[in-house]
Amino acid sequence: MKSDPRSSIFIRCCYGYAVSGMAVLVIGAILPSIIKEAGISFLAAGGLLSVMAIGNLSSSFIFPVMVPLMGKKRSIILVTLFVPSSLLVLSLLPPLPVMYAVILLYGFTRGCITILNNAAVNDIYGDTATGKLNILHCSFAIGAFLAPLLTAMMMKLGFGWRVTLYMIVVLTIISAISYGTMNYDLINEAQKAIEKRKNSLNSTASGNKGFLRSFAFYCIAFILFFYLGVENCINGWFVTYLQNTGVMSAEFATTLVSLTWLVIMGGRLICAAMSKKIHRSTILLINSIGSAVCFFILIKVNSLPLVTASLLGLGFFLSGIYPTCIANAGPLIQGSTFGMSLLTAISAMGGIITPQIVGGVADRVGIVAAISILVFNVAFVIILSAVNFKVWHQKKAV
Template sequence: MKTDRRKQIFIRCCYGYSVSGMAVLVIGAILPSVIAEAGISFLAAGGLLSVMAVGNLLASFLFPIMVPAMGRRFSITVMTAMAPLCLLGLTLLPPLPVMYGIMLVYGLVRGSVTIINNAAVNDIYDGGAAGKLNLLHCSFAVGAFLAPFLTAVLLKLGFGWRSVVYLLIFITATSAVTYGTMDYSLLNERARDAAPLKHSGKREGREFLKSFQFYCIALILFFYLGVENCINGWFVTYLQNTGVMSETYATTLVSVTWLVIMAGRLVCASLSGKMRRSSLILMNALGSGICFFLLVSTKSLPLITLALIGFGFFLAGIYPTCIADAGPLIQGSTFGMSVLTAISAMGGILTPQIVGGAADHVGIVAAIGILVVNVILVILLAAINRKRLR
């Protein structure tokens, strides 16, 4: 019975994360069309991405307050029900300040889904969390693959970008229903079991705040999420502006990249039981760094395609493996997961805005080179994390 309840929670979290992947990536896929139709600058468009990341950060503070006050079911259902409303508002192309407000709420939804999914899977699977978290994040990659792919197909068939968004409105509404009908009894039992430990100071005693390893992992995620948010938001625009590929090829390539990310997370799920998590993080950081440097240093279409695919493959396992690596430090603590999410979200807020501002002056192709700093720091921090554990 417990196994069935675990499976039911895991499957629904995977579906919710898959929809979240579609909802996030569709913004990047339609961004060139929004920029053109709304007549906004790269800086303003970068602001939309950053505001969404701000919402993701605010979820780290708001959602943990909502859960004890209103319960898990009501909190996550209310938050996910906001997604279709935000998408509907975006299709109207309202004034820029209103669009910022829409993207702020949209980011709150994404952050809430991230917190509930990671915390739930971490809690119900204990020692097997690393593999399950990679599978969970693989489901995000499935949705992230589908959004640019569907956008490319529908645009090729002559449909406008709004047709893609209308489809997402329906899909995000089904996600809210899924969370609203999920069985939360096992999660509530785990929370009750953890309560004595929380009060004794061993579980919720916030000891992780004194841990160097916790901050090292958090900073890896800080710089990683800056890169990921730029892939989500800027890479379709970036690839189109390289001048070596068509709009359809660029959108399809980003979609294929997320298909490769899905494969990479499956590989990481398999390796998580055979390798130290810190070693797996370092291996992925090095591989993604090599591919990124190749990506930004060539104008050859075959090499760009190969580099972006390799970049996605190695980048795939960093986030879920870091979450699993931090799991023993924050197990049973919604506050701990929220702090980790908050620190990482800051990277996702700052980086797209910096890239967008630079793009107005030097062009988006040159501005993407800023991500070299993030990639180098992810590698260095991953090496420090592994060495310290040894």
């Protein structure tokens, strides 16, 4: 039986995305050690998280320009080699400006890999891509789950944080080789076929800008703005936060953040199943309220079981907010590339600004108190989700 040539591309994309998940989450896992050994402030550490988010956002504008100039294969090989080199430089704890530069490249590469993976799988599988894309995104979550767990294991065995970093360097080099030997001819052929179909249909969806006058569009965009602020702080700050509460050991804190990603994976699958029976705006409101309750418990209690349960609950309820918002925005932007870019840009700003604010306040009052700032993000997510719920149900009633 002849094997499907698309399978090799899909497996390589899944591996690359899993390694990308590990590379992203390991930064948050080792951040307490970097703060301690490099002697940097919480504000400076928050700057690292914000710079990584800026790099991720910049890939949306730079990578599409690189591909026509250099070709898809050369572009992805170049950017994937930024990750191991960035991690090696970071392990040396260079001056802060150098750290910012390598983390910027680090975030840029993450964004490029996301663009390539989603586009490649979407193009080669066409109308049957939905299931494959879900598996692809689960592979990122698996990597995100493994990175903090691996860090905790190395700490328990008495190894330093650099050992974990070097292990991921090896995995990222393998990922670069994997992308470099991928069948790009098949991807390019699929892309050309899609372009032909688009041209034959004379699609004007990409030029639609009616969403710019839509209140519902901006409502969803700012839900994502405040949500991504919370998500990036969980990824970057929560190992540091949980260690500083004094409720748990450093190893348990790192493992708990890792387990949260397993819950996130399960939460997304449950939300996908619920969306067939419940309107997206209703799911969004339920998730917003549930995440607020869990977050309030998390910052108010000092009991290890309650902190553990509330963080896992927070991961579960937050997990469905991003994909549900994207689905909710679909009918508004009607396939507009500009619309999706604007939605991504507005939401990304929240992920850039919030970790920096938390870091700055942490220098004055400590990271435990500073995390309470996220109450504002959570409150605005609830308010805007309630408004979104009202808008969509008014449309249904008309």
